Amino acid sequence: MFSRLNKSASMRSPLRLISNHIARSSVSARQTTSVVSPLATLSSSGIRVSWPEGGESHFHNIWLRDHCRCPRCLHQVTRQRLFDTFSIPDTIKPSNIDWDDQGLRIRWGESDHESNFRWPWLRSNSFTSQTPSQSIPIPSNKILWGKEIAQNPPTVSYQSVMQDGEEGIRKWLDYIDSHGFCYVTGVPVSPEKTEELAKMISHIRMTHWGGFWDFTADESRGDTAYSNLALRAHTDNTYYTEPSGLQMFHMLEFRGKGGESLLVDGFQAAKILKEKYPESYEILSTVRIPTHAAGDDGFLFQPTPNPGYPILNHGEGGELYQIRYNNDDRSTMRHLPYEQVEPFYTALKRWSAILTDVGSEYWRQLTPGTLVVFDNWRVLHGRAAFTGYRRLCGCYISWDDYQSRLKVARLKTNNKQVKDVI
Ligand SMILES: [Fe+2]
Incomplete structure (x- = not known):
């Protein structure tokens, strides 16, 4: 050239x-x-x-x-x-x-x-500007975990969700709130029944991927999620202004090798980063990450405001409330001051090293009949590469819809009304 x-x-x-x-x-x-x-x-x-x-x-x-x-x-x-x-x-x-x-x-x-x-x-793409700073705590009701969660992962039964009314819903969503994820066992192996279960929480979030999805590996789709490649731990929808709050996966069929699912507690990883490398924590809490989804014809998603959001997001009181991280969807970094480039990459490497540490990674092969729902604002997910036939169904539910359902279930099971708390 x-x-x-x-x-x-x-x-x-x-x-x-x-x-x-x-x-x-x-x-x-x-x-x-x-x-x-x-x-x-x-x-x-x-x-x-x-x-x-x-x-x-x-x-x-x-x-x-x-x-x-x-x-x-x-x-x-x-x-x-x-x-x-x-x-x-x-x-x-x-x-x-x-x-x-x-x-x-x-x-x-x-x-x-x-x-x-x-x-x-x-x-x-020449570098130009700088960003302000923030700090942590994690809400006290959160139970942080590493790979040891495999011994006793939060689990409810399909029967309790479908038949125990508000108490069944509250127990399910309480686990997602405290641990960031929860399995449901005994689910009929059918997309229709899975969708029905999801709607016990709320309506399904429609995105450019569709609503409730049921797919196998499909190279014609514009995202590596539809391939059979390994996917590192990430959160979904970093390219949206508001990433989906919950994601549900139900493995309907698998004939092949590999494809184990990975979960990593992002809040636990953030806590470790804060304790070991506070300066890197500060960088990942302040440097905004531009992201995009551009693989499907007719779409170009980028979050507002430009240039996106930090990996670690905090409320006004400094509490950590959201992880947004998908290194594959990171766009061109053109807004870092030159002096911040090296510290940024150092921080990113440290963050990745914590996420991929064997103590952080919780692997499990999903099987038909047991689905997982996880908090996409906290828990990162990934999968091992696979061969063979793998059919998965699932959906997104928006953060606000999930939070609303959780609050209402808690109110009802405590014999309270909205007016009692607002
Ligand atoms: Fe994903």
Whole structure:
């Protein structure tokens, strides 16, 4: 795509100003061209670009590697990240750069990978602003957990939900409120009965994915959720202004291998992050993450206000109330001040390390007849890769509808009315 380097131009290039240790990484120079192109120079941690119209941008090495636009690193249709952010070594730096009037080419030292960036893309994604700060506590009624929850996971029976009236609903939703999830056992293996059960909480949230869904792996859909790939722990709908509050999964049929479901308590992970790395907690509580869903024709979702919301969200009193995290759906980070890039990636790596720690991960193979409902504002979910035939049904319920149903069930089972509390 870009012209080959022209060593004769190297002495006229700003690259001759770089420090000795960078110079040893066989940095090349730009090609001489009649078109006025930006100039690139290496710094100790990134690449500075001087724009012909004036001004300078400074792009951090880890940011550049993370935002590689090539088809191996970025799905060209869904614009989802295919590249593993966490494989980037802390010492990442170019072994060679060159450029022309079209863009900048970087060859990475450690991986022998090449990234090409068009100048207009770099220009429009240059870093600009900063964001304010906040702090924690977690509401006292929350029971935090790690993998040990497997010994005694919160569970209710289909029969109690369907036949015990408000008491059955309250017990079910109380578990979701305290633990962030709850199984229901003895559910008829049918999408119709599953939908009926979901509607015991509230109406189903309609999204661009539909209402109540019943699907198998489907590569024609614009999201990795419909593939048979492994999915890291994430929350859904980070690209909506309001992510869905609850999600329900019921495995109707599975003939194959793999596909175990993963749950991780995001509040527990946040608590660990806060205790071990308060400065990283602060960063993930304040840096806004731009996100998108663009894989289905006719849709482009991005949260309002721009550029989205932090991973850790707090109320006015500082209480943690929502986790929003899906690294695959993170868009271009163009709003971080340069000095914040490295601390941000450090914080993100620490967060990911806690989520993927063996003590955090609760794995279970879902089976027909036992469904799970979880709080999408707290509990992250994922799955192992699988082969074979896997049919799953489920739905979203909005946060407000879930909270309303929980409050009403508590009022009724305590012989109170709304007017008693409002
Ligand atoms: Fe998901």
